[in-house]
Amino acid sequence: MLRNSLLLISLIGVFFSVLLQAEEIAADYRVEYGIFGQVGKAHAILRTDDTYYMIDANVSTLGIAKTVTDDLQERHISKGHISKGLLVTDMYQMIKSFGPYTSTTIYRVDHKKKRLTRQYKKWKYDQQIINATEKLEYYAKDDLMTFFLNLPVHIKEKYRPEKYQFKAVGEDRKNGRVDITIPSGKVLKEIIDFVGEGQEGDWYSRVVMYRKLYHSKQGELDVRIGKEGLVEKAVLKDLIFFGDVRIIKQ
DSSP states (O other), X not given: OOOOOHHHHHTHHHHHOSOTTSSEEEEEEEEEEGGGOEEEEEEEEEEEOSSEEEEEEEEEEOHHHHHHTTSOEXXXXXXXXXXXXXXXXXXXXXXXXXXXEEEXXXXXXXXXXXXXXXXXXXXXXXXXXXXXXEEOSOOOSOBTTHHHHTHHHHOSOSSSOEEEEEEOBTSOTTTOEEEEEEOOHHHHHHHHHHHOOOOTTOEEEEEEXXXXXXXXXXXXXXXXXXXXXXXXXXXXXXXXXXXXXXXXXX
């Protein structure tokens, strides 16, 4: 049911969003899924200095989700440098374990050659069963976590209706595509119905990640972002079975 927990970590960067001048920021998140209530939790740390950054996030399942996914746990690490106020990823690693299986996926970015490689390893009972490396057909400076951290810089006009298209390491393997819409009219009202009406200065967006997260059609996410750049609530919609996934900062 919750085997693909990538959504939990896709949003870690969203909740940091600003305050990059700080040396260390830590945050905790609650994940709820439809009629089941809380199914997961995440803890993330962002460390920065004047030149480099690192994001280290751990995700674990709870309750029925822990049983169904065979105690799924994930760790996501993003390392890179800071350039013109942006976090630029050099390496993004995803470590996943459930039951007897452990896997790691490492993305390495060569910015000089604008080249991206993906290495995937998998073990069963400590015996390696997969080791494969491939060159991907796209290049990006953001990964799944830094993309949302950099969003306030990427989008200057946060209240003007507009559609944007970006790329992020760890997204769709073919092209890394991520679409963001700043809504208006009926779409804006629909998003507010899902994420709630916030305080003055909050802004709203619809993010399409083109992944079948939790059996959603294309990984479509409605987000409400506070005036300080911190996401207040995010909802993954249009699930086939038991309702929406809600990510809530604690």
